[in-house]
Amino acid sequence: MGLLTDLPSTVLYSGAALLGVTSHLAVFIRGEWHMQAPILFWVYNFLIIFIFIIFQQHRPNPFRATIFIATSYNIGLFTSISVYRLYFHRLRHFPGPKPAAVTKFWHVWQCRHGKNHLVIERLRAKYGTVIRTGPEELTIIDPSVSSTVDGPRSSCTKAVWYDFLLPEIAINTTRSLAEHDERRKVWDRGFSSKAMIQYEERVRHHAEILAQRIETLSREGNPVNVSDWFYFFTFDVMGEFAFGQGFEMLHSQKWHWAVRLLRRAMSLLGPFSAVPWLAQIAFYITPWMWIVRDWLGMMEWCKLRMGERIARHGKGTERKDVSHWLIEDSLQKGTLEKDREWLNGDAVTIVIAGSDTIAPTLVFAFYELVKNRDLQERLRQELDKVDIYDKVELARCELLTAVIKETMRLWPAVPTGGYRQTPGEGIEIAGIWVPRGVTIVSPRWSLGRLEEAYEKANEFIPERWTTRPEMVRDGRGFQPFSQGRFNCVGKALAMAEMRFVIALLVTRFEVGFWGHERGKKLVGELRDQFTASPGSLKLEFRVRS
Numbered sequence: 001m002g003l004l005t006d007l008p009s010t011v012l013y014s015g016a017a018l019l020g021v022t023s024h025l026a027v028f029i030r031g032e033w034h035m036q037a038p039i040l041f042w043v044y045n046f047l048i049i050f051i052f053i054i055f056q057q058h059r060p061n062p063f064r065a066t067i068f069i070a071t072s073y074n075i076g077l078f079t080s081i082s083v084y085r086l087y088f089h090r091l092r093h094f095p096g097p098k099p100a101a102v103t104k105f106w107h108v109w110q111c112r113h114g115k116n117h118l119v120i121e122r123l124r125a126k127y128g129t130v131i132r133t134g135p136e137e138l139t140i141i142d143p144s145v146s147s148t149v150d151g152p153r154s155s156c157t158k159a160v161w162y163d164f165l166l167p168e169i170a171i172n173t174t175r176s177l178a179e180h181d182e183r184r185k186v187w188d189r190g191f192s193s194k195a196m197i198q199y200e201e202r203v204r205h206h207a208e209i210l211a212q213r214i215e216t217l218s219r220e221g222n223p224v225n226v227s228d229w230f231y232f233f234t235f236d237v238m239g240e241f242a243f244g245q246g247f248e249m250l251h252s253q254k255w256h257w258a259v260r261l262l263r264r265a266m267s268l269l270g271p272f273s274a275v276p277w278l279a280q281i282a283f284y285i286t287p288w289m290w291i292v293r294d295w296l297g298m299m300e301w302c303k304l305r306m307g308e309r310i311a312r313h314g315k316g317t318e319r320k321d322v323s324h325w326l327i328e329d330s331l332q333k334g335t336l337e338k339d340r341e342w343l344n345g346d347a348v349t350i351v352i353a354g355s356d357t358i359a360p361t362l363v364f365a366f367y368e369l370v371k372n373r374d375l376q377e378r379l380r381q382e383l384d385k386v387d388i389y390d391k392v393e394l395a396r397c398e399l400l401t402a403v404i405k406e407t408m409r410l411w412p413a414v415p416t417g418g419y420r421q422t423p424g425e426g427i428e429i430a431g432i433w434v435p436r437g438v439t440i441v442s443p444r445w446s447l448g449r450l451e452e453a454y455e456k457a458n459e460f461i462p463e464r465w466t467t468r469p470e471m472v473r474d475g476r477g478f479q480p481f482s483q484g485r486f487n488c489v490g491k492a493l494a495m496a497e498m499r500f501v502i503a504l505l506v507t508r509f510e511v512g513f514w515g516h517e518r519g520k521k522l523v524g525e526l527r528d529q530f531t532a533s534p535g536s537l538k539l540e541f542r543v544r545s
């Protein structure tokens with residue numbers, strides 16, 4: 001204690017700065033620390049209070065001395081981190097903004113309006129294909145990346161980002177390959193062709209309600225804000241698949257409060273997903289705060305619904321939904337109580353992954369169909385020739401599938417997300433050697449707009465997927481559902497759902513922009529918060545005679 005109180009101030013502050021440098025070089029330089037962030041936060045604050053108490057008895061101005069000591073430590077720590085990341089780090093030779101190499105906070109600031117897709121586009125224009133977008137992160141905009149990091153021979157894992165939601169755990173957030181593969185087997189059972197038939201019936205039922213609602217609005221001479229209605233539809237469907245009960249938004253014609261919470265909480269993923277350690281601190285230390293409270297409130301709501309869903313399992317009233325298969329597996333293994341966190345997390349996954357992806361894709365598909373009325377008419381002609389209630393016939397409609405694919409290319413539901421981490425031995429990606437432990441970002445938004453990969457890349461031309469294949473110069477980067485072990489388990493359901501909704505609405509209505517609407521808000525207010533969150537789009541649906 002004497003050492004701390006008797007030493008001259010300059011020696012004390014220099015010692016604190018040296019301790020900062022040492023703690024970086026000896027401890028923090030290795031491994032991942034984001035999950036320890038809450039503990040580190042408490043230890044740091046506890047030590048500061050402790051030093052202040054000691055100084056109170058021995059220093060003339062204890063408060064000032066404590067602040068100086070903390071500041072000296074911080075300066076030592078952050079100078080060491082910055083110098084190391086800029087001049088000695090394994091990624092120092094990669095181009096990119098210097099502040100991004102020092103701290104992820106640079107990216108947080110750039111994404112403060114939820115426009116990561118545009119931030120990356122600006123960086124691509126300035127730095128080219130490979131950009132260091134974080135101290136340990138490379139964004140690589142090359143069509144070959146997906147097959148390298150997600151292909152069958154890849155041993156890449158999911159990156160630190162996926163710890164963002166801990167302690168909740170779910171199939172799409174676990175970073176353990178073994179745990180993921182085990183859980184995936186259970187999920188696959190829930191998406192067997194037998195299970196799919198039951199889901200599709202319910203999708204159709206809800207789509208019919210959607211069409212009726214739209215018809216009522218249209219007959220009353222009202223616009224249809226598809227950025228609301230397509231979300232009402234998808235959330236109602238997925239709520240049923242997760243908890244055996246929808247959110248009833250198609251009936252109430254307004255947002256369910258839990259979905260509102262969920263969507264507000266998802267906005268966290270826009271700017272803050274770059275710093276998962278900050279999210280951990282917020283979850284543990286400030287659970288009462290603003291969006292954190294929304295997130296935790298939404299999780300609690302899902303937990304309660306899942307509890308009710310489990311209670312209904314096996315009773316005569318139960319309808320087979322995705323949760324049925326997850327609960328059934330836990331019951332068979334006798335691990336229901338142990339698996340509760342998985343079941344809660346997976347239920348949230350069903351709702352978010354199933355709704356927040358299909359809804360924006362439908363919104364943008366209709367945006368493109370109203371921009372190009374000739375295309376809409378050609379699609380209608382194709383659909384008028386088939387029985388849209390026949391799933392197989394619908395899947396054979398080439399233009400319909402092409403419209404969906406082209407929408408997913410230009411307006412991907414997951415615009416920049418899907419981060420991977422390079423394995424222990426490092427890996428060659430797009431002809432570059434990337435060392436171990438590096439986060440790889442391969443943004444679909446930018447890949448879909450690569451002129452090297454697509455002729456007239458910024459134009460919506462569905463024929464590139466049918467009669468004009470030469471317009472796809474390099475299709476390897478087109479992975480809207482991802483590929484390999486982490487690929488989308490709901491892909492077939494999603495395609496069937498989107499095909500049916502588009503077919504139903506296009507054959508029943510003629511669709512145009514409402515009034516002076518031209519989609520300015522839709523695109524201008526589009527936010528990238530892992531999934532795409534579009535602005536509003538008001539359309540006019542006129543019942544076909």
Ligand code: HEM
Binds near residue numbers: 357361479480490
């Ligand atoms: C347009 C519709 C959809 C698109 C574009 C889409 C896209 C994706 C993508 C890109 C991934 C990989 C995410 C990552 O790497 O972190 C993914 C995973 C996943 N999706 Fe979808 N998805 C769609 C619909 C659905 C539906 C309807 C469900 C059903 C509940 C679903 C459930 C999942 C699940 C559970 C995963 C995690 C799979 C795993 O890690 O094994 N998705 N999806």
